[in-house]
Amino acid sequence: MFDTERAKRDVGMNDIKVAARNVQVYYGDNHAIKDVDVDIEDKTVTAFIGPSGCGKSTFLRCLNRMNDTIDVARIEGEIRLDGEDIYDAKVDPVQLRAKVGMVFQKPNPFPKSIYDNVAYGPRIHGLAKTKADLDVIVEKSLRRGAIWDEVKDRLSEPGTGLSGGQQQRLCIARAVATEPEVLLMDEPCSALDPIATSQVEDLIDELRTNYSVVIVTHSMQQAARVSQKTAFFHLGNLVEFGETGQIFTNPQDPRTESYISGRIG
Amino acid sequence: MPLHWLVLIVLTLGAVGYIVGRRRAMKSAGGDARFLHSLPAYYGTNVLLVTVVPAILLLIVWLLVQPLVINNQVTGTIPDESIPEGGSLGLVMSDVRRVAEGLDTAIDAGAMSREEAASIRTEVTDVRQRLAEVGVALGSNVRPEVLRAAQQYRSLDATGDLAMTVALLVLALAGFGYGVLRTTKDFRARNVVEKGILALLIGAASIAILTTIGIVLSLIFNTVEFFGLYPAWDFFLGTTWAPSFSGRGGASELGVLPLLWGTLYISIIALLVAVPIGLFAAVYLSEYASPAVRSVAKPLIEILAGIPTIVYGLFALLTVGPLLVDVFGAGGIFGLGWMKGGTAVMTAGLVMGIMLIPFVSSLSDDIINAVPQAMRDGSLGLGATQSETVRQVILPAALPGIVGAVLLAASRAIGETMIVVLGAGAAARLSLNPFEAMTTVTAKIVSQLTGDADFASPEALVAFALGMTLFVITLGLNVLALYIVRKYREQYE
Structure with a gap:
């Protein structure tokens, strides 16, 4: 039923990149995430699946402290990136977000040129000493975003003029330009057509060689296609977490089984 | 019949029409509203509209046209030789109207009967004396031809009023009848009312x-x-503004350049104050302030916009001016002696800038809020700080709108009058010193029209040329602002 080919290709153990323990998230009085423990491995694609409103995007946004920008959100528990607690007072959320990049549901290129969109992060973090360095970073990022060939002749044109799929790949290129260690993707393909989706999925698979990728998706086929590990969220709880092949073929929890067979959600 | 009675009768007829129309519709449907094409109220409204609207429109047109027609007829009866030397027909006609009104007042006061008013003759009675008794003061003795014209004026007016009353009532009744007769259950009253x-x-x-x-x-x-x-060339390129107050003609110099310079100088200072402060306030309110702070601070800033400009003028004259003299005047803190009096370009500019702050801040605030949250998330997600996000993503995205807001503020600055009258002085001069008194186009329009100059003299008419100049400038700025805002508005779509 599900194509888990890529999952089978690699089930070897990698280092733990992000370790979450006992995480609770409250939106005002609403307890949105309950007791979530999860280990996200390096050089692995981890998929978060679950019905709408189950808290998967909320949990994703905890990993780079994007929930800090929401006034009513409150987070408890512990999230460690390479062993360091990211909610510690010593940690600068701005630095953290440079290490944990994010790609959003809707492509959101800045109203700047394609070049400036990609150069935005490196400029802010001072990653390039000279203009030539910056050119190299931009080209490398656009190549990793699998969009270089389409835009190399029009780098000075606005990023908003690209098609939806191109915009999303530009946003991915923009995110990898800051050399993150973890890349968070919040439903990156939900606004794209099947062809663009397939391009982005291929890209996610390639990104795995360098980064730890976490992807939130509504499409179980997509989770099966691109991920090695899958976490199933339901009503704010992490119900089941394991290898993708196992989750989709032999789920342990009855709720997971109901969801992937289409009975709930 | 007095006008308000007439209007009341038409409205009553309309109200009756509403009830009759509604009843008739219900009756034609056998008392069941479900068989009607429209809801019963629509049939009533339809009759109401056809009764009232044409009648009221006729009333308005009649009231506008009747005085013109009567004026024309009466004017024809005045012989040319009765127009005094140097005067005009218009002056005679205003005498005629004044006498006619005086006769009306006299009749209302009971000092004169209708017949007497129609037949009274200056040769027999002292009309001026009689009218003065009822409180109508006339400038000179009433001449026979003026009195006769006034009497004719009155009789034509009475005829016209009667004709109007009849026409109005006939039209209202015709509308009423038409509306009621058309009302059947298949009549599409809803569509007609919609139209x-x-x-x-x-x-x-x-x-x-x-x-x-x-x-x-x-x-x-x-x-x-x-x-x-007055030659247009001298008006647009003249560097001296010196209207003569001696009456008509003569040695007035009406060059617009000193006034335009004053206007621009004061506006530039005002914008230099208002744009940075307003913009920073908007950035704080939309990006940094918590909802609680925002809900208090935004209305407080907008209170500034509710202060009448004359109060700002007083503030300039009594507070800011003296304060600036204390700092920059002779014997001031720096002992510079740049500023001789409290009224100066700087005084008016600063106060006008304060007045414009809420204008710039509330427009910019709306524009900044319109930048999609996705832009902020994208930038923050790349590890940018909040101020980097504002500077490099939000302000560039909002820039067209902000430019539009600034241009609109500039039009307001250019059109502002009271602050200038009180704060900047009345001397038209071309100077670069911001501590000197200058004046603007608007302030001079006020002073040219409030004097007792003859309205046909260039000294008074120049106000219209100044107004036109101002209008063209602000119109240009507004068009430019709208163009910029429109051109870039759909950038995020």
Whole structure:
């Protein structure tokens, strides 16, 4: 039923990149995430699946402290990136977000040129000493975003003029330009057509060689296609977490089984 | 019949029509509203509209046209030789109208009967004396031809009023009958009322547009008249503003350049104050402030916009001016002696800038809020700080809108009058020193029209040319602002 080919290709153990323990998230009085423990491995694609409103995007946004920008959100528990607690007072959320990049549901290129969109992060973090360095970073990022060939002749044109799929790949290129260690993707393909989706999925698979990728998706086929590990969220709880092949073929929890067979959600 | 009675009768007829129309519709459907094409109220409204609207429109047109027609007829009866030397027909006609009104007042006061008013003769009675007894003061003795014209004026007016009353009532009754007869259960009253409402809305929009056209035309005609009396070349390129107050003609120099310079100088200072402060306030309110702070601070800033400009003028005259003299004047803190009096370009500019702060901040705030949250998330997600996000993503994205806001603020600064009158002084001069008194186009329009100069003299008519200049400048700025805002608005779509 599900194509888990890529999952089978690699089930070897990698280092733990992000370790979450006992995480609770409250939106005002609403307890949105309950007791979530999860280990996200390096050089692995981890998929978060679950019905709408189950808290998967909320949990994703905890990993780079994007929930800090929401006034009513409150987070408890512990999230460690390479062993360091990211909610510690010593940690600068701005630095953290440079290490944990994010790609959003809707492509959101800045109203700047394609070049400036990609150069935005490196400029802010001072990653390039000279203009030539910056050119190299931009080209490398656009190549990793699998969009270089389409835009190399029009780098000075606005990023908003690209098609939806191109915009999303530009946003991915923009995110990898800051050399993150973890890349968070919040439903990156939900606004794209099947062809663009397939391009982005291929890209996610390639990104795995360098980064730890976490992807939130509504499409179980997509989770099966691109991920090695899958976490199933339901009503704010992490119900089941394991290898993708196992989750989709032999789920342990009855709720997971109901969801992937289409009975709930 | 007095006007308000007439209107009341028409409205009552309309109300009766509403009830009758509604009843008739219900009756034609056998008392069951489900068989009607429209809801019963629509049938009533339809009769109400056809009764009232044409009658009221006729009333308005009649009231506008009747005085013109009567004026024309009466004017024809006045012999040319009765127009005094140096006077005009218009002056005689205003005498006629004044006497006619006086006779009306006398009749109302009971000092004169209707027949007496119609047959009274200056040769027999002292009309001026009789009218003065009822409180109507006339400038000179009433001449026989003026009195006769006034009597004719009154009789024509009475005839016209009678004709109007009859026509109005006939029209209202005809509308009433037409509306009621058309009411059957298959009549599409709903659609007809819909069209009536459409016409009403179009009418409201047309009044606004026609008024604008009227104002512009009056500016243009008077400006053309002014340029007939005073060379346009000297007006646009003259560097001296020195109207003579000695009466008509003579040695007035009416160069607009000193006034334009004053206007621009004061506006520039005002914008230098208002744009940074307003913009920073907007950035704070939309990006940094918590909802609690925002809900208090935003209305407080907008209170500034509610202060009447004359109060700002007082503030400039009594507080800011003396304060600036203490700092920059002779014997001031720095002992510079740059500033001689409290009224100066700087005084007016600073206060006007304060006045414009809420204008810039609330427009910019709306524009910054319109930048999608996705832009902020994208930037923050790349590890940018909040101020980097504002500077490099939000402000560039909002820039077209902000430029539009600044241009609109500039039009307001250019058109501002009271602050200038009180804060900047009245001396028209071309100078670079911001601590000197100067004046603006608007302030000079006020002083040219509030004097007792003859209205046909270039000294008074120049106000229209100044107004026209100002209008063209602000119109240009507004058009530019709208163009910029429109051109870049759909950038995020």
